Amino acid sequence: MLPLLELRRFQKHPWSRQTSIFFHFSLPNAFLYSCQGTRDFGKEQMAIRDRAFSIITGVFKMHGAVALDTPVFELRETLMGKYGEDSKLIYDLADQGGELCSLRYDLTVPFARYVAMNNISSLKRYQIAKVYRRDNPSKGRYREFYQCDFDIAGVYETMEPDFEVIKVLTELLDQLDIGSYEIKLNHRKLLDGMLEICGVPPEKVRTVCSSIDKLDKQTFEQVKKELVDEKGISNETAEMIGDLVKTRGPPLEVLLELRKEGSKFLENKGSVVALNELEILFRALDKANAIGKIVFDLSLARGLDYYTGVIYEAVFKGTTQVGSIAAGGRYDNLVGMFSGKQVPAVGVSLGIERVFAIMEQQETEKNQVIRATETEVLVSIIGKDLIVAAELVSELWNSGIKAEFKLTTRISNHLKYAGQSGIPWMVLVGESEISSGKVKLKNMTSTQEEEVERTKFVQVLEERLRNSV
Amino acid sequence: MLPLLELRRFQKHPWSRQTSIFFHFSLPNAFLYSCQGTRDFGKEQMAIRDRAFSIITGVFKMHGAVALDTPVFELRETLMGKYGEDSKLIYDLADQGGELCSLRYDLTVPFARYVAMNNISSLKRYQIAKVYRRDNPSKGRYREFYQCDFDIAGVYETMEPDFEVIKVLTELLDQLDIGSYEIKLNHRKLLDGMLEICGVPPEKVRTVCSSIDKLDKQTFEQVKKELVDEKGISNETAEMIGDLVKTRGPPLEVLLELRKEGSKFLENKGSVVALNELEILFRALDKANAIGKIVFDLSLARGLDYYTGVIYEAVFKGTTQVGSIAAGGRYDNLVGMFSGKQVPAVGVSLGIERVFAIMEQQETEKNQVIRATETEVLVSIIGKDLIVAAELVSELWNSGIKAEFKLTTRISNHLKYAGQSGIPWMVLVGESEISSGKVKLKNMTSTQEEEVERTKFVQVLEERLRNSV
Numbered sequence: 001m002l003p004l005l006e007l008r009r010f011q012k013h014p015w016s017r018q019t020s021i022f023f024h025f026s027l028p029n030a031f032l033y034s035c036q037g038t039r040d041f042g043k044e045q046m047a048i049r050d051r052a053f054s055i056i057t058g059v060f061k062m063h064g065a066v067a068l069d070t071p072v073f074e075l076r077e078t079l080m081g082k083y084g085e086d087s088k089l090i091y092d093l094a095d096q097g098g099e100l101c102s103l104r105y106d107l108t109v110p111f112a113r114y115v116a117m118n119n120i121s122s123l124k125r126y127q128i129a130k131v132y133r134r135d136n137p138s139k140g141r142y143r144e145f146y147q148c149d150f151d152i153a154g155v156y157e158t159m160e161p162d163f164e165v166i167k168v169l170t171e172l173l174d175q176l177d178i179g180s181y182e183i184k185l186n187h188r189k190l191l192d193g194m195l196e197i198c199g200v201p202p203e204k205v206r207t208v209c210s211s212i213d214k215l216d217k218q219t220f221e222q223v224k225k226e227l228v229d230e231k232g233i234s235n236e237t238a239e240m241i242g243d244l245v246k247t248r249g250p251p252l253e254v255l256l257e258l259r260k261e262g263s264k265f266l267e268n269k270g271s272v273v274a275l276n277e278l279e280i281l282f283r284a285l286d287k288a289n290a291i292g293k294i295v296f297d298l299s300l301a302r303g304l305d306y307y308t309g310v311i312y313e314a315v316f317k318g319t320t321q322v323g324s325i326a327a328g329g330r331y332d333n334l335v336g337m338f339s340g341k342q343v344p345a346v347g348v349s350l351g352i353e354r355v356f357a358i359m360e361q362q363e364t365e366k367n368q369v370i371r372a373t374e375t376e377v378l379v380s381i382i383g384k385d386l387i388v389a390a391e392l393v394s395e396l397w398n399s400g401i402k403a404e405f406k407l408t409t410r411i412s413n414h415l416k417y418a419g420q421s422g423i424p425w426m427v428l429v430g431e432s433e434i435s436s437g438k439v440k441l442k443n444m445t446s447t448q449e450e451e452v453e454r455t456k457f458v459q460v461l462e463e464r465l466r467n468s469v
Numbered sequence: 470m471l472p473l474l475e476l477r478r479f480q481k482h483p484w485s486r487q488t489s490i491f492f493h494f495s496l497p498n499a500f501l502y503s504c505q506g507t508r509d510f511g512k513e514q515m516a517i518r519d520r521a522f523s524i525i526t527g528v529f530k531m532h533g534a535v536a537l538d539t540p541v542f543e544l545r546e547t548l549m550g551k552y553g554e555d556s557k558l559i560y561d562l563a564d565q566g567g568e569l570c571s572l573r574y575d576l577t578v579p580f581a582r583y584v585a586m587n588n589i590s591s592l593k594r595y596q597i598a599k600v601y602r603r604d605n606p607s608k609g610r611y612r613e614f615y616q617c618d619f620d621i622a623g624v625y626e627t628m629e630p631d632f633e634v635i636k637v638l639t640e641l642l643d644q645l646d647i648g649s650y651e652i653k654l655n656h657r658k659l660l661d662g663m664l665e666i667c668g669v670p671p672e673k674v675r676t677v678c679s680s681i682d683k684l685d686k687q688t689f690e691q692v693k694k695e696l697v698d699e700k701g702i703s704n705e706t707a708e709m710i711g712d713l714v715k716t717r718g719p720p721l722e723v724l725l726e727l728r729k730e731g732s733k734f735l736e737n738k739g740s741v742v743a744l745n746e747l748e749i750l751f752r753a754l755d756k757a758n759a760i761g762k763i764v765f766d767l768s769l770a771r772g773l774d775y776y777t778g779v780i781y782e783a784v785f786k787g788t789t790q791v792g793s794i795a796a797g798g799r800y801d802n803l804v805g806m807f808s809g810k811q812v813p814a815v816g817v818s819l820g821i822e823r824v825f826a827i828m829e830q831q832e833t834e835k836n837q838v839i840r841a842t843e844t845e846v847l848v849s850i851i852g853k854d855l856i857v858a859a860e861l862v863s864e865l866w867n868s869g870i871k872a873e874f875k876l877t878t879r880i881s882n883h884l885k886y887a888g889q890s891g892i893p894w895m896v897l898v899g900e901s902e903i904s905s906g907k908v909k910l911k912n913m914t915s916t917q918e919e920e921v922e923r924t925k926f927v928q929v930l931e932e933r934l935r936n937s938v
Contacts, residue, residue, distance in 0.1 A: 032547075032586045032807055035570045038540035040583050043594075046536035062866055064844035064873035064890075067515035071507035071613050072541060072572075072599065078501075093572075094561035096603060101504045103541075103562075114509050117501045124873075125512075130541065134565060144540050157853050157876040164874075167863065284855045288863035338501055375533035384626045386753045394636065394757035397531055404533040404593075405633075407626040421533075 037135065037143030043372030048359050052176065052352065053128060056148055059171045060126040063164060065150060068125040070110040072132075076100040078338075082109050084305055089133040091143075103132035107149040108334070108347065115153050115345070116338035122154025124161075128352070142353065151347030153335065159277055161346050162310050162330060163284040169326055169348050170290045173314060178358040181325065183293050185251065185312040186300040187278055188329070193271030194298065197264045198240040200233065206305065207231055212245060213301035216323075220245075245299035251282040254296040274309075281310065306331040310346070316358070326350045371422045376465055378423045379405035380414040382430035392427065392439070395458050401465065418444055424468065425461060506604065506612030512841030517828050521645060521821065522597060525617055528640045529595040532633060534619060537594040539579040541601075545569040547807075551578050553774055558602040560612075572601035576618040577803070577816065584622050584814070585807035591623025593630075597821070611822065620816030622804060628746055630815050631779050631799060632753040638795055638817050639759045642783060647827040650794065652762050654720065654781040655769040656747055657798070662740030663767060666733045667709040669702065675774065676700055681714060682770040685784075685792075689714075714768035720751040723765040743778075750779065775800040779815070785827070795819045840891045845934055847892045848874035849883040851899035861896065861908070864927050870934065887913055893937065894930060 034040065041049060060067075079090055079102050091103040104110050107127045115123060128148045135141040150168050152161035166183070173181050191212075195205050211226050220242050227233040227241070247254060255278060258265050265271040278296070285291040294312075302311045309330030316325045328348030335343040363370055377396055381389045389405045396403040404423070406414050411428070418426050428440040428449075439457045441464070442449045452460045503509065510518065529536075548559055548571050560572040573579050576596045584592060597617045604610040619637050621630035635652070642650050660681075664674050680695050689711050696702040696710070716723060724747060727734050734740040747765070754760040771780045778799030785794045797817030804812040832839055846865055850858045858874045865872040873892070875883050880897070887895050897909040897918075908926045910933070911918045921929045 032582065033544060034540055034547075034582070034586070035542055035544055035568060038542070040540070040587075041536075041538040042587075043535035043537070046538060049538075050536065061843050062869075062871050064842045064871065066512035066841045067510075067519065068512070069510040069515060069518075071503055071509070072601075073504055073507070073613075075502060075504055078503075092563035092565060094563045096561060099504060113501065113503070117503070118509075118511075132541075144542075157855060160855055160858075160876055163855060163859055167859075167866075171866070280855055284859035287856055287860035289867070290863070372535045373533045374530050386626060386629055386632060386749055387756055389629075390632055390636075390753035391756035394759070397636075397640070398758070400531075402531050402533065407629055 035143070037137035037141065039142065039144075044370040045356070045360070047370050047372050048363065049356060052355055052359060055175050056128065056172060056350070056352070057126075059168060059175060060150060062171070063124070063150075063168055065124045065126045068111065068114065068127050069129070070104070070107075070114060070127070072130070073101040073103050074110060074113065076102045078113050079105055079109060082306070082334075082337075084303075086133075089135055091132045091134055104129075105133060106131050107147050107349065108151070108331070111149065111151055111153075111347075112331075112334040112345070113338055115335050115343055116341070119339070119341075120153065121343065122152075122156075124152045126150045145353045146356075148350040148352040149347060150350075151345055153343050153345035155344060159281040159284065159310075162277075162281055163288070165328065165346050165348050166281070166285060166294070166310075166312060167288050167290050169312070169314060169328070169350075170293055172350060173293075173326070176355055176359075178316070178355055178362070180317045181293060181314050182295050182317060183312050183314045183326075184248075184295050184297040184300045185310065186297055186302075187274035187310050188307050189270040189309065190265070190274035190278070191298070191301060193265060193268040193274065194244050195241070196270070197268055198244065199237045200241075204231060204233070208233065208241070209301045210303065212241070212299060213303050215245060215299045215301075248295055248297040248299065251278070251291060251294050251296040252286070255279060255282060277309070302327065302329060306334050308332040312348070316354070323354075324351065325354045369422055373402075373404075373421060373423075375402050375404050375421060375423045377401055377403040377425045377427060377461060378414065378418045378421075379403060379427045380411065380418075380429065381405065381407045382409065382411055382428070383407065384409075388429060388434065392429065392457075396461070399458050399462065401458070401461060425464065427457060427461075504612070506606035506610065508611065508613075513839040514825070514829070516839050516841050517832065518825060521824055521828060524644050525597065525641060525819070525821070526595075528637060528644060529619060531640070532593070532619075532637055534593045534595045537580065537583065537596050538598070539573070539576075539583060539596070541599070542570040542572050543579060543582065545571045547582050548574055548578060551775070551803075551806075553772075555602075558604055560601045560603055573598075574602060575600050576616050576818065577620070577800070580618065580620055580622075580816075581800075581803040581814070582807055584804050584812055585810070588808070588810075589622065590812065591621075591625075593619075593621045595619045614822045615825075617819040617821040618816060619819075620814055622812050622814040624813060628750045628753065628779075631746075631750055632757070634797065634815050634817050635750070635754060635763070635779075635781060636757055636759050638781070638783060638797070638819075639762055641819060642762075642795070645824055645828075647785070647794075647824055647831070649786045650762060650783050651764050651786060652781050652783045652795075653717075653764050653766040653769045654779065655766055656743035656779050657776050658739040658778065659734070659743035659747075660767070660770060662734060662737040662743065663713050664710070665739070666737055667713065668706045669710075673700060673702065677702065677710070678770045679772065681710070681768060682772050684714065684768045684770075717764055717766040717768065720747070720760060720763050720765040721755070724748060724751060746778070771796065771798060775803050777801040781817070785823070792823075793820065794823045838891055842871075842873075842890060842892075844871050844873050844890060844892045846870055846872040846894045846896060846930060847883060847887045847890075848872060848896045849880065849887075849898065850874065850876045851878065851880055851897070852876065853878075857898065857903060861898065861926075865930070868927050868931065870927070870930060894933065896926060896930070 073093055083105060090105050093101045130144050131147050132144055135143055192205055195208055200208050211223050214223055224238045227238045228235055259275060307329040311329035313324050314326040326348055330346040332344040379393045384407055389407055393403050393405040408414060424444050426442040428442055433439050437454045438451050439454055440449055440451050542562055552574055559574050562570045599613050600616050601613055604612055661674055664677055669677050680692050683692055693707045696707045697704055728744060769782060776798040780798035782793050783795040795817055799815040801813040848862045853876055858876055862872050862874040877883055893913050895911040897911055902908050906923045907920050908923055909918055909920050
């Protein structure tokens, strides 16, 4: 029993104060909440998540990636200076003595910290884990959500790991089968070159990039206003940027366009390096049948500061507007920020929560029952005899048949349970079966029943289950 | 590059201040740490963990349990008043505005909160997740570790779920195959009855239980001293307790002993209820061939206050002394503490970190290479031609063959890598192979090589891999 003192301690959800009078007279469980922006995942959701994780892990293993698990919190110092303005969203642990720690904000920084700390020179790893951001739940943003990262660190030939990361991204999205998508791709050095060509002074390149990054949500007119009014870019330069960022299309075609005689990009050193790299990347992706979904898009800028080479972002094109579902790029300096020793790296992060949302919606549309268990047989004992149940169900378990058991005086409850759970077979045992040494098997699909010898029921069920596969 | 200001921010590990002069002149990565009591799990550890999780999940699914995932932090109020003295080990999140949250301390309380909050009347769920305790890392205790819980909530026939939870525990420990173990088992009502019989006043029952709980680590003389000197129990009562807690042995035999004519337990109401329940439980476990590892032990008390019925603890009996590897029991009042509505429950928590430790030690003793990947083929390109590599390896990936690729001018690096990673096949492609339209296949076990047509190499490898299984 809950002591009164204990009861009073439960606070109402702070967001629904307006209804507090009603709730105060309601049951105590009206005062029970989990933290804002967090969720429990119940059985149907977990079944969908498990399916997604299994597809994703399968792709990673196909590429020889190893799993890595890092702590949920890191030293606060590790996270500082990595996320720009978004650092304000980092969750801190309370200072209860000892070092200051914060919950991880993403999986990239812990990966870089791991590589640096263990003096690793090359690693292809994946990690599927939750990350934490004190974002605004009122905008529908979760504060705890899964990320799913694949990264390759180490020195390789030009575009060797970049090719594989993008190939992995296409395999993930194809195999998850959540609808059509495109992968927008650009190169930081090409972007910087473009801005140089347009006359943006070097010290303003990063801030202009931040403005360009908004082009997927704002019109060019809005972005131009920001460039001219807030960032002091000349009208002429802004117009020139506006012209160039329109460039988008099939990778090899756009590449040809940017390299044709008279192109200003050919006079810009960084751009030439980028275009040469991109040629190798595109030709490799072409050979791997993975170029069809790629769109070379000069307006892609990506917010994070740490990217140094190829950058990309996958966008879902289905009826549900969920926007970006994956993003990544090359970040050659992040590991070095920790260790002082440069280890180049490239990776991608899949926004798996959006994938789940799409998969859940698809299941709902199909109107299918999502089975939360894999139970094959329900042993239903009419009566209260646990001993009989224990013996029967254990024989099934010991034979590797997934089984549940229930005791009751009302068989209708069991039939209902088996139906709702999608359990294909029932074993029915009442007093008459016990006295005659038999059990009744019921096929829940055909509703047919058969009586079999108690001593043979496992064998018969094994056969029936094998035949139904 | 790391700016100097950034560099200075990295603190040394506070516990090794004595060596700070040395470290200050060393590389920056000497200043890189993760938080105290936390660990990264690298590829070999993850491979072992994956194997364990897969066995454990298999057992849970065999019993029709559903997965549940809860947030890593809960409202602080949810955790308050559940862990007695251990509450001081709870990690709090910093107060950054909004509600106060704390990291979960175990998986039982979040489960009870979930059942209460969603007004669930019955649920069989498992959860494998990390929990957090601000314990002392200097004693080798981790502050972040996995727990692995299986619980059944709801109203059932007597001992119906208790039987299944203990059966699951034996299946887990049998299938993990980590060495011999025993499961000590007792009943809270029997324990309370025993103390009543010995003359312990009701208000001292819980505190005497805490003392008895130490009997696995202390001698009875030490415990008796605590009972008499600190807890004000008479010498006579303490001696009587000392006599009774010695009772242990095969369940059905001990049961017979406690029920034989003249036994004081027969005059104690709570004890009679407990003995009747235990008879049903033991007979069911006997029928399920799961009683062999159970030891009925009157000295088992279990620290946590919330247990109300059967309690148990699995102890590993291998050469490594790791003590308790799993524990659980019936807790009929915990859900009601949240909702006011009683939902009885019973469960077990597997101390999976100890299981990992044993499995890792076993692997080390076997001196086997733990494969961290499942890669079947390494495509080794002599040269720098990513395009050739991309085409070859993509054909393997698209055929469902797990493959990695590498470009190099030094083939010896690739041979070494394939050997260390345990990759069974290599595809070798140099200039001569490219010009002749062939590739070389190398079996890494037999070291035999064969040249095959470029157009047929996937097919040949598929056959070779199929035959080697």
